[in-house]
Amino acid sequence: MFIQRLNLKPLLLVVSIFSSLAIFNIMALKSYVTDARNVHSNAIKKVSTALPLVAITFDDGPDPVITPQVLAILKEKNAKATFFMLGKHAEAYPELVQQIHAAGHEIGNHTYSHQRMTRLSQDGLKAELQHTETILFNITGENPRLVRPPDNAYNAKIVAQTQQCGYHFVLWSIDTRDWANVSPSAILRETDKAGAGDIILFHDGVTPSHIVEGLAKTIDLLQAKGYRLVTVSELMQGSN
Template sequence: MTGYVALTFDDGPDPAGTAALLAALRAGGARATLFAIGRNARSHPRLLRRARNAGMWIGNHSWSHPDLTRLTPARTRAELRRTQAVLGRLNGTAPRLFRPPYGETGDAVRSIAAGLGLTEVLWDVDSRDWAGADADEIVAAAERLTDGQVILMHERYPATIAAVPRILAALRTRNLRPGRIDEATGRAVAGE
C-alpha cells in the first residue's frame, strides 16, 4: 500500500533556487506545493509560470511575509487578497491553500483566510533548513514523515535542493509518494 506526503517549499519564487528545485523534482518524477510570496511572484513571474507548467501546486504565503498575527485584520486581508490577485493572474487560477509566514496564526488569521476561500496549511515536520540545517539533517527530518503528513522546506537554500533527490529516494523505499494537499483536511493525499 502506498501512502502520500506533501513536500512543501516556502518563500519563492526565488531566482537562486526555484529553477534548481524544479529540476530536482522533475528528475525524481515528483510534484510539490510551493507557497509563494506575492511580491516575489510579481518580481519573478516567469519562475512562477515555470513552476505551474512543471505541475507544481501553488499556494498563498502572503504578500510580504509579515507575522500576520501582529497586523490589523484589514492589513492581513490586504496581504492575502493582493497575493491571491497576483497568483491568480499568473497561475490562471487563484490558490486554495494558504500558509501563514512563520506558522504564526490564530482565529482572526484563519477567519480572514477562510473568507477568501483559503485553507490554512501548516506542517507536521520542520526541515529546519531556515535555521541552517545541512542536507543530511534535512533528509533525516523527512525520514520522520508518515502517511498524510506535510514537511516544511524552502526554495532558496542549496542544502534543501541537494536533499530533494535523497528525500525522494528514501520515500520510495518506505512506500511513500509526494502528493497534493487536500483542501478540506490540509493532509497529503494522492496527486491529481
C-alpha cells in the same frame, strides 16, 4: 397505530440515511482538518489518510537560484509539490511561477510581504492575501486555495478569517529546519520520520543551495519506502 408505524418506517429510513451521510461528511471533513498535534482545530498540520501519500512544501519563493534547481529535482524524480509563494517574489519572477504551474505543482499564498498575520489588522491581512491572489491569477489564471502564515504566527481568529476568504489554512507536521542551514543528513533525519499524510516544510526562498541535496535524498528515501509525493490538495483528496 399499526398503519402509522408502517408509514413512518420508510420516512425514518430516509431521515436516518441522510443523517448518516451528513455525519459521514462532517467526519470526512474533520479527519483532514484536525490532528492531535493541532493547536487550532481548523489549521491543517497533517492529513489522515490510509494511502501512502506525503506532501512536500516550499515557502518564501520563488527564487531565481534555488527554485530552478528544486524544479529540476522534482521533475527528474517525478514528484509533485506545493509552493507557498510570497506575492512580492511571484511579482519579481513571473516566469518561475509559470514554470511551477505548468509542471503541475500547486501554488499557495504566503502573503505578499511576509508580515506576521498576528501583527496585521483584518483589512491588512485581507490586502496581503488579495494582492498576492491578483499577481498569481494574472500569471496562472488560477486563484490559490491554500494559505500558510509567515513565521508560523497565527491564532484561531486569523484561521477563521482566511477560511472566510476561501482558503485552507495549511501548516506542516515535519520541519526540515533547512532555514537554519542544517546539513543534508540532518534534513534526512527529520524527513525519515515521515509517514502517510505528513506535510514536510522546506524553503526555496532563503535556503542555501546545498540544501537542495537534502531534498533530493528525501525524495529518494520516501519513494524507496513506497510513498508518492503529491500536492497538499491531492493529499487532502486522499483523506479518510
